[in-house]
Amino acid sequence: MDKASVTRRYHFSAAHRLHTDRLSEEENWKVFGKCNNPNGHGHNYTLFVTVQGDIDARSGRVVEFDTLDRIVRQTVLERFDHQDLNHDPAFAAWTTTGENLVILIWDLLLAQLPPGRLKKIGLIETRDNYFEYAGPAAQLTGAAQSSHG
């Protein structure tokens, strides 16, 4: 059976402040720049969710969009849209960076989708910032490749 992947795009707006007590005030500013501003700020995030699977012989589809949209809406969008990410319990000990956000969204959706379906999470934070996560297995593959290179 043929396999393919499908990517759906979603939007949410959220506030955050990049700051960690593990770094000094100077280091926080050096690492996070304007995102360390004490007053916080917002982003209009664009989220890409890529799922993979067999193409259904009857529908020609890998996934029902309505089903995926409902899962993403209930699991991610309703949780983060118009919220302060720094107040989300999942970020109690993590900075609200794009890197940490794609991993959290991956974990949240992985728990809601059948095994092997989720392929990649992409997240545009600003015009010039794009983050991506494809699970711990993808990380291991990358590490193995680089160690042989």
Ligand code: NI
């Ligand atoms: Ni920011």
